[in-house]
Amino acid sequence: MSGTDVHAGEPIAAFGSTFQNPILLASGTAGFGRELADAVDLDALGGLITKSVSPEPRVGHPTPRVAEFAGGMLNAIGLANPGVEAVARQELPWLAANLARARVLVSVVGATVDDYVTVVRRLSDQPVVVAFELNLSCPNTARGGEHFGANDDVLRELVGRCREASARPVVAKLAPTLSDIGRTARIAVEAGADGITVVNTMPGLLFEDAASAGPDRWPARLGAGNGGVSGPMLLPIGVLATQRVREATAVPVIGVGGIRSVGDVAQYVRAGATLVAIGTAGLADPRLPERLAERWGRG
Ligand SMILES: Cc1cc2nc3c(=O)[nH]c(=O)nc-3n(C[C@H](O)[C@H](O)[C@H](O)COP(=O)(O)O)c2cc1C
DSSP states (O other): OOOOOOOTTSOEEETTEEESSSEEEOTTSSTTSGGGTTTOOGGGSSEEEOOOBOSSOBOOOOSOOEEEETTEEEEOOOOOBOOHHHIIIIIHHHHHHHOSSSEEEEEEOOSSHHHHHHHHHHHTTOTTEEEEEEEOOSEEGGGTTEEGGGOHHHHHHHHHHHHHHOSSOEEEEEOTTOTTHHHHHHHHHHTTOSEEEEOOOEEEOOBOOGGGSOTTOOOBSBTTBSEEEESGGGHHHHHHHHHHHHHHOOSOEEEESSOOSHHHHHHHHHHTOSEEEEOHHHHHOTTHHHHHHHHHHHO
């Protein structure tokens, strides 16, 4: 099956909107845009995906929350966010007032299916929201911490109920660890998903060097212990996931993982992505996504 054709220099129609280029900022790495506005021309981008929003504010995990290694980065932020009310009253109005061309997708997270529905319902009347991205890679407290994307029935219920709760498109963001990501994507689409984002981070763990601790007691490098791996090592994983989802469904795919160059963007487009998102590379170099958008636009 095929998605939207993407050609360098041409705008892209997706999710009932038009993106001036395929470059988005990935969820959790750009806050709500405002944090970056002094350093980045957000309106030069295709758009941004907000930090994941939960019904209540979340303080997140203890520090350190990020650790670098040769293949990229390990993070355990713990989905820190100000909660849906603050997002509705402060963050989305700021984005509406300050963006003219870049599109906004709101990432949604929760501990229960009801949490996701609550956030989607609360934010659906804000015209600046082009689509919701459902972050399915987080623990479902009703099922002992299993991820929402890992159980077919929970996935169907979650996507179906969010779809019903809003006139806006919903996009399911899947983890790279799913045993058959094409099959899971198909289930999400059958339940009403209008798009699929692949991939989220891979689970990982790193300890401090042995030299900095006793031989039997190496502390973990992150305050939370384990975390999610992002950055260059995800590139081939995300490109393959994109191809598998493209083959299994006809909806637009947002390709994410390890993008650092226009060549990396082209890898995802070749695999069938309609849009791409940049996370870790933009943390180190906030103007990189803007440069890629500009280079992509030149064709
Ligand atoms: C510091 C950090 C925070 C993140 N927070 C979120 C988040 O709140 N929600 C989400 O769906 N993904 C989150 N992600 C995952 C990214 O959106 C992206 O899927 C992943 O990092 C792979 O892309 P990259 O290799 O370009 O970073 C986070 C990633 C990082 C590095």
